[in-house]
Amino acid sequence: xxxxxxxxxxxxxxxxxxxxxxxxxxxxxxxxxxxxxxxxxxxxxxxxxxxxxxxxxxxxxxxxxxxxxxxxxxxxxxxxxxxxxxxxxxxxxxxxxxxxxxxxxxxxxxxxxxxxxxxxxxxxxxx
Numbered sequence: 001x002x003x004x005x006x007x008x009x010x011x012x013x014x015x016x017x018x019x020x021x022x023x024x025x026x027x028x029x030x031x032x033x034x035x036x037x038x039x040x041x042x043x044x045x046x047x048x049x050x051x052x053x054x055x056x057x058x059x060x061x062x063x064x065x066x067x068x069x070x071x072x073x074x075x076x077x078x079x080x081x082x083x084x085x086x087x088x089x090x091x092x093x094x095x096x097x098x099x100x101x102x103x104x105x106x107x108x109x110x111x112x113x114x115x116x117x118x119x120x121x122x123x124x125x126x127x
Contacts, residue, residue, distance in 0.1 A: 001024065001025050001028050002021055002022060002024070002025025002026075002028075005017075005020070005021035005024055005025065006018050006021040006022075008021075009021050052109075052112075055105075055108040055109060056105075058104070058108060059101060059104040059105050059108055060101075062100065062101070062104045063097055063100055063101045063104065066096070066097065066100045067093055067096075067097050070093060070096055071089075071093065074089050074092045074093055074096070075089050077089075077092070078092070
């Protein structure tokens with residue numbers, strides 16, 4: 001799938017098409033691995049994994065919204081720079097994004113974080 005999409009998308013979209021094809025291929029690979037693992041009972045999706053997945057998705061949505069909303073103001077901050085404007089905008093957004101994602105993860109995983117630091121995480125008996 002990855003190679004087929006790269007061939008289909010590289011002429012029209014250049015490097016963006018190649019990156020998109022790689023991303024789609026990786027997602028398909030992940031889904032197939034999860035499906036085959038679940039069929040052989042190697043993968044058990046318990047309640048804790050479900051809750052964590054939802055929390056990570058929420059943190060990702062918060063990050064995406066912050067970057068989307070911050071793109072114009074941060075870009076305007078460096079608009080007077082004739083050179084390195086795009087690079088500085090990207091750097092600033094990466095730093096802001098890392099901070100916001102860290103805060104979101106810390107807020108969403110407060111109890112798990114506390115349990116991990118105290119050594120209690122993972123000590124639950126399996127049913």
